[in-house]
Amino acid sequence: MLGLPKGSLEESTKNLFAKAGWKITTSSRSYKPSIDDPELDGRFVRAQEVSRYVEHGFFDCGLTGYDWVQENNSDVIEVCDLVYSRASTLKSRWVLCVPESSSVQKPEDLAGKRVATELMNTTKRYFADKGIAAEVEFSWGATEVKVPDLVDAIVDITETGSSLRANKLRIVDTLLYTNTKFIANKASWANPAKRKKIETIALLLRGALEAGSKVGLKLNLPKTSLDALIKALPSLRNPTISPLSSPEWIAVETIIDESVVREIIPQLKELGAEGIVEYPLNKVVY
Numbered sequence: 001m002l003g004l005p006k007g008s009l010e011e012s013t014k015n016l017f018a019k020a021g022w023k024i025t026t027s028s029r030s031y032k033p034s035i036d037d038p039e040l041d042g043r044f045v046r047a048q049e050v051s052r053y054v055e056h057g058f059f060d061c062g063l064t065g066y067d068w069v070q071e072n073n074s075d076v077i078e079v080c081d082l083v084y085s086r087a088s089t090l091k092s093r094w095v096l097c098v099p100e101s102s103s104v105q106k107p108e109d110l111a112g113k114r115v116a117t118e119l120m121n122t123t124k125r126y127f128a129d130k131g132i133a134a135e136v137e138f139s140w141g142a143t144e145v146k147v148p149d150l151v152d153a154i155v156d157i158t159e160t161g162s163s164l165r166a167n168k169l170r171i172v173d174t175l176l177y178t179n180t181k182f183i184a185n186k187a188s189w190a191n192p193a194k195r196k197k198i199e200t201i202a203l204l205l206r207g208a209l210e211a212g213s214k215v216g217l218k219l220n221l222p223k224t225s226l227d228a229l230i231k232a233l234p235s236l237r238n239p240t241i242s243p244l245s246s247p248e249w250i251a252v253e254t255i256i257d258e259s260v261v262r263e264i265i266p267q268l269k270e271l272g273a274e275g276i277v278e279y280p281l282n283k284v285v286y
Contacts, residue, residue: 001041001042001043001044001058001059001060001061002035002040002041002042002043002059002060002061002062002201002209003042003045003050003053003054003058003059003061003062003063003064004024004033004042004043004044004045004050004062004063005044005045005046005047005050005063005064006031006044006045006046006047007046007047009047009069010061010225012084014026016082016084016205016208016209017205017208019208019211019212019282019283020201020204020205020207020208020283021204021208021283022035022036022040023035023036024042024168024218024228025080026044026266030044030211031043031044032044036239037215040197041199043059046071047063047064047065047068048064048068048071048118049068050062050063050183051064051069051072051074051076051183052066052069052072052074052184054074054076054184054243055072055074055075055076055183055185057185057187057188059185060184060185060188060194060198061079061182061183061184061185061188061198061201062182062183063082063180063181063182063183064177064179064180064181065092065175065178065179065180065181066176066179066181067092067094067119067122067157067176067178069181069183070176071119071120071121071122071217072121073223074183075186076183076185076186077183077184077186078181078182078183078184079181079182079183079184079198079199079202080181080182080202080205081179081181081182081208082179082180082181082182082205082206082209083132083179083180083209084179084180084209084212086270088137090159091177091178091179091222092157092158092159092177092178092179093157093158093172093174093175093176093177094117094119094122094155094156094157094173094174094175094176094178095155095157095158095164095172096110096115096126096153096154096155096171096172096173096174096175097144097147097154097155097156097164097169097170097172098147098148098152098153098169098170098172098173099147099148099168099169099170100168100169100170101125101148101168102140102148102152102153102156102170104152104153104172105172106172106173107126107127107130107132107172107173108130108132109213110127110134110152110153111132111133111134112130112133112134112135113134113135113151113152114134114135114137114150114151114152114153115134115135115136115137115151115153115154115155116129116136116137116138116139116143116146116147116150116151116153116154116155117136117137117138117139117143117154117155117156118138118139118140118141118143118156119155119157119175119176119227120136120138120160122176123136123155124136126155126175129229134153137151138149138263139154141155142193144156144163144164144167144169145167146243147169152243154169155175157178170257178200182198182201182202182205184198193241201262203270203285204283204285206285207283207284207285208282208283210283210284210285210286211280211281211283211284213257213258213259214255214256214257214258214281214284215255215258215278215279215280215281216253216254216255216278216280216281217253217254217255217256217261217264217272217276217277217278217279218251218252218275218276218277218279219251219252219253219268219274219275219276219277220244220249220250220251220252220273220275221249221250221251221252221268221271221272221273221274222248222249222250222272223248223249223250224248225271226250226252227272228239229252229271229273232267232271233267233268234265237254238254239252239253239254240252240253240254247263252273255281255284261278265278
């Protein structure tokens with residue numbers, strides 16, 4: 001039984017599973033997906049709840065943020081990191097924010113002040129650890145609009161900071177970095193058959209995620225240019241070299257970061273490469 005995050009991570013999670021080899025389909029309002037694997041069943045629930053249901057054994061495994069594992073103080077197995085979100089492959093962070101015009105410059109300035117957040121337990125621990133007597137209240141959403149009229153500060157999640165800047169907010173401190181984690185119930189992890197399946201899912205999800213930033217590259221190259229190619233392009237680590245029908249030519253195939261392709265292809269042409277083909281990848285498993 002697999003716990004899947006409903007909401008902002010839903011589509012990116014389904015896309016990741018599709019690249020890993022599992023097709024997950026849902027109707028527009030359904031919380032019970034169809035998975036093309038007879039060994040898997042699942043439910044979509046809010047990411048905030050997944051770790052609790054994994055800990056209690058309703059789910060054998062699930063995907064949720066590290067922030068909610070910490071917030072719920074869930075006693076689960078962290079199988080692997082999966083750094084992805086609805087918008088990017090960056091880790092997100094929970095930050096303490098105030099209006100740009102606020103006199104607050106450090107967390108201690110919020111003593112006796114009111115702070116709104118969805119991450120209640122973590123925020124309370126943060127202020128308690130610093131010995132700051134701030135009042136922390138729960139926010140049901142739209143937290144950015146509550147300052148300065150309703151509260152003095154907020155603790156909210158951000159990836160790029162663009163939403164905070166748009167709302168004229170200034171970051172005072174970072175409480176927690178977070179990303180999606182694949183977690184498992186302890187009893188399920190101790191079951192050999194279930195553990196094998198969980199490890200298989202983790203392997204393929206990591207492979208699909210790794211492939212997202214890489215591409216395959218194939219090309220034909222004069223044999224005399226191979227040493228110059230390897231020397232000039234350190235990104236082409238351990239390429240596959242194959243002979244062609246013409247003894248003066250070889251075929252080269254490798255996997256590289258997609259971000260460097262635009263720089264490498266012109267250099268390949270200068271070295272005499274022909275028939276350069278770039279292709280997408282579904283999974284890269286090391």
